[in-house]
Amino acid sequence: MSKIHVTTSVNGDAVEFLCDPRETLLDVLRDRLGLTGAKEGCGTGDCGACTITLDGRVVCSCLVLGAEAEGREVGTIEGIANGEELHPLQRKFIEHAALQCGICTPGILVATKALLEKNPDPTETEVRYWLAGNLCRCTGYDKIIRAVMDTAAELRSESKELS
Amino acid sequence: MSLDDVKTTGFKYVGTSPDRPDGLDKVTGRAKFGADAYAPGMLHGAIARSPHAHARIISIDTSKAEALEGVKAIVTRADFRDDLRGDHWNVLENVMAGDTALYDGHAVAAVAATSVLVARDAAKLIEVTYETLPHVTDVDEAMADGAPVIRAGTADKSVPEGLHPNVVRYHESGHGDVEAGFAEADLIIEDHFRTEATHQGYIEPHACLATLGGDGKGDLWCCTQGHWNVQKICSSLLGLETSQLRVTASEIGGGFGGKTVVFIEPVALALSRKTNRPVKIVMSRSEVFRASGPTASTSMDVRIGMKKDGTITAAKGVFRLQGGAFPGAPMEFTAMCAFAPYNLKHVKQIGYDVMSNRPKQAAYRAPGSPMGAFAVESVIDELCNKLGLDPIEVRLKNASREGTRASFGPTFQRVGLVETLEAAKAHPHYSAPLKPGQGRGISCGFWFNFGGETSVSLALSMDGTVQIVVGTPDIGGSRASMALMAAEELGIPYENIRCTIADTASLGYNEVSHGSRVTYASGLATIKAARDAVKKLCGRAAAKWGIDPEAVDWVDGCAVPSGPNAGDFDPMPIAQICKSMGRTGGPIVGHFEASPEGAGVSFATHIVDAEVDPETGKTSVVRYTVVQDAGKAIHPAYVEGQYQGGAAQGIGWALNEEYVYGKDGRLQNDVFLDYRIPVASDLPMIDTVIVEVPNPGHPHGVRGVGETSICPPLAAIANAVSAAAGVRLHELPMNPPRILAALARRD
């Protein structure tokens, strides 16, 4: 079966790859591009471990074909930190012990970063519903929610200081 | 301080919650989990599985699959050892079917190919001819006369005569005379309870990368809770010498007991041996549900007698556990834990291990205990309701304490049940008002905890920093706990210590990360290894000073002359001793190897408020408090995390999660959409209270914390739901249809 040639951008870098028409974007990222931060927990869009952004929108990369990345902007967990400096969410997740095994963490970070960009002042309920597509089996979500709320508060006070 | 000293107060590092050492890796996506390994020349494996619950395998035709471009090898049972017996034969039989497929999803063949897609296509082209056989998947049906026999002759000597051949093990324990005890009761309640099988639901599917050559030497990378166990079993199944197979544990994306066994690892090794290339296998979620190790399902009868004042006069339980097509359902744990929280004069518990056409059960967090607690604590709740007694007072009145003869035999040492009950009683949650439609439930729970083979090594670097090497995979932050305990002993900052999980070539045998043993056993070994290193450090200082090594103390990371030499020399810091270690006797390494037996049992009490919607039958947990004895919380934030995680899994088990088998014996819900684990919007914050009643068997007082947290939730939630609904629920999960049926029964 002949492969498809795809030109795209991943975390701001220009990327080209060849993929099978049936191959998911998740498999392309992991197996062809070496970006194994996104995880496959289910392959059916139910767990959120594979969460990435596509043109800024949160998607399950297991439900996107590699070929669909053509001309789009892909964002993954590997692109969240700014060089040495962690994104505040990453820092707060460590501080709040918001991960145990950590397999859900990349997906949850990508999803919550998008949330805070959209809604800098979410309620607990809004955070819980935003994350309803990201399964975590270890933590009971308590510390995850607290880490997100605390990050949001910190980002708000920073942006207040700036303005 | 003597090497055996127990320290339970005055900690500097233990009891703080610093950032975990693997935090950065895990928030940036660079931590390497099971499926994140790749090797040059690597092939991908896929497994062909039985679509039938029970079927004789007549033939396997691989010709079409082999003809597919990119297919490199196919293996079947013939590619494994044929002379195994006992436990390892059972493992092999589960890993790859012999002449009979025993459950929906049972592996029958596997293929290695140049890509995942080709491997999956090829697996579909493997043609298996089956002769279907009658099947049974329900525990009570599997024990009944006329049920299809899964494997004749499996029952061991414990099983009384006259039982169905699917009953393969039997357990009986207790003491006193239960009939005499029941005669003393003012009220006796007996009820029947059932729980469905659930799955651990770790988010990371099983994954491995195997390399094995014709020379019998191999390397295996996999997500596992215990790589020495994987090494032992895989080498046995493939006929290798154990030491020739080196196993490395990846970061592990959850296990909860489900990664204590092997499924795909021997298959990947067999494919690698046949192709002489590395082979990677990653299970799909559907394979995880169909063919890894869910829990047992249960059918239970519990009878308890109580006096008007709340004294329990006698208790009896019968616990039947279906554990799939192999022996091993943890019915003795169910039986032994069920009444453990109570000081009973007359108690008897009976367990049945029953085979059926389901996947072989595996451990799930305190295996067996939550189900027994569900039945027993429901009956106690009902007795309290009928006698108008406060459920915490009744439990306090009957609670197991130091010196109590446990329902399962031994006499308890210092235990913390009473402390958890007192803390629950004092918690504002217990006295908070409830809204209409809400109910409150409480429950106690018990788990043994465990020691097992443990080996740790602790090496000092030239700059006085420390590397600890342990052999227990870190599932929930244990590397941080090890570093904290070592920091405490060595008197050096937490940040100066790095803890690594070693591969099987680097340490002696380490028992699996299960039984809540890691912080207990690897922690104990880390502390003893640190004390061993301290002794050597003191020896180097003593030699330098020309004094007796016994006259050197270790204080805040320095050797200090003591006794007659006190004050004679300046304290010598660890970095100074280490800098010259090459010249003063060579590298300084502390180590410890043993099978510690002082694991401390642990108890918990949970309080739950639930709200039931009478229109839809949907239940919401609106408030949840976990109170549990940790012995000593080394890293309190991760202890809280264990409490919260156990409670959340318990909520799922109580309300939603279940294996649904169709009449055809096939699993109906093999994806997360249909097997619904709790999501963030289903849960409230989960409050925690850490009680600390030190375990005398650990140098810092640690008991295990990982498992006990899932013991009380099923019952606590059932008690809350029953209170809210005004009718007793006897069957899990308490999903909307069951609640609606119960409400209809009530009205």
Ligand code: FES
């Ligand atoms: S792997 Fe994509 S949602 Fe689970």
Ligand code: FES
């Ligand atoms: S931390 Fe393990 S699944 Fe979330």
